[in-house]
Amino acid sequence: MRKVRAKGKLNWAGLGFLLAMLALLNACSNTPKKTDSGGSSSSSSGGRYQGKDKDWGPDKEIDMSHIPDAVPRYESRTIAGNKNPYTVLGKTYYLMDDERAYTERGKASWYGYKFNGERTSNGELYDMFSMTGAHKTLPIPSYVRVTNLDNGKSVVVRINDRGPFHDGRIIDLSYAAAQRLGITRLGTGNVEVEIVVPDGDPRPPLRTRKTELTASAKEAGIVTKAEAGIASHDNKVPEGTYLQIAAFGVESSAKQFANSVRKALSYPVVISTAAAPNKLYRVRVGPFADAQSMQNARDQLQKIDILQSHVVYQ
Structure with missing residues (x-):
């Protein structure tokens, strides 16, 4: 009788250990795969993400076709996110005086779990599954249409962050935007970025300040570059x-x-x-x-x- 009881206790202990190992393996299989997304927002340069040296995306591709484009609308621009000029990694950037005719071609990248839930440049929480992006010199917020030049796919995103600060890249996209454009697997893509100005949007505040400075210069008898015909x-x-x-x-x-x-x-x-x-x-x-x-x-x-x-x- 004693041998039977001892054998029963041993089997229960073994079964408990086996269940614990299965639970651990299941938890590991659900952890997002740490693969380099190619993205890099300005937030990565501040040393704020200890233990997150590399960015990563979902273990398996997630279809974002159901996520709608950002809808351009008038929004007041505040100091938050619009420090001008600002310096990152030893380089100084100046925001655009007037972005209403902005269009540019170059490389787009994207950023994922490393920054998900962290603060963007204007204090909002980054959501990698919404249609947002980061740009070095556009006012925040701004809206842009991003077109993948290799497949013709296009999305509209809301700029609420600064970056990317890798050479040769002109915009950082959320995972949702990048997936819809078809660049998540490659990490980067050839794109055209074009400003989308909401109806009824007044003159950009930076352009207004420039106009005020020009008026002051005229009063002081100073000839501006525009008046001198310097393009x-x-x-x-x-x-x-x-x-x-x-x-x-x-x-x-x-x-x-x-x-x-x-x-x-x-x-x-x-x-x-x-x-x-x-x-x-x-x-x-x-x-x-x-x-x-x-x-x-x-x-x-x-x-x-x-x-x-x-x-x-x-």
């Missing part, structure tokens, strides 16, 4: 830059629309024909040599109730 190098846009305002399947409709728009603009209006089989007649304004003339054209378009225009190259 800013950063104001130039790539050769063959246009604003596309409509597309038609019938050539006569495209010509009629172009003629009506042409009367109200001081810029050329042209029709670009897409190749068969899906033949389209695309109405475009341009070409533009600099961002300011492109913004002037947008202002003229708004006066005739054409509020949607997209930057294209041909």
Whole structure:
């Protein structure tokens, strides 16, 4: 009888140890896989994330197709997130005076679990499953349309953070935005970033301050660079830059629309024909040599109730 009882106690102990090991293995299998996402927000440079040397994403790809784009809306800009200038890793950055004509092509990266739930540059909590992004010089918040140049996929994100501070990268995206663009596996992607200005948005506060400074300079008898005719190098846009305002399947409709728009603009209006089989007649304004003339054209378009225009190259 004693031997039977002893044997029973041994079996229960072994079973308990086996269950504990299974629970431990199951917990490990549910831990996010630590793979380098390629992302790097400004937050990573402050030494605030002890024990999180590398960023990582989900163990398996998560379909983010159900996550909607950020909806551009007017938001007051505060000091939070808009320190100007600011310095990171020994380099000083200056925010844009007027972002309304901003468009740029380059590399996008993304950031994930390392920063998830941490504070962004304007004090919000980073949510890797929402449509947000980080940019070095756009005012916070801003809205941009990001297009993957390799597959044509496009998303709209809200900029609420600073970064990326790796050379050669122009924007850091949330996991959700990167997954929808198809760049999470590679870590980076070739993109075009274009500002999206909400309807009714007043002049950017940085541009307002610049105007006030210009007025003060005039009172003091100082000639500004703009008055001296010195063009800013950063104001130039790539050769063959246009604003596309409509597309038609019938050539006569495209010509009629172009003629009506042409009367109200001081810029050329042209029709670009897409190749068969899906033949389209695309109405475009341009070409533009600099961002300011492109913004002037947008202002003229708004006066005739054409509020949607997209930057294209041909």
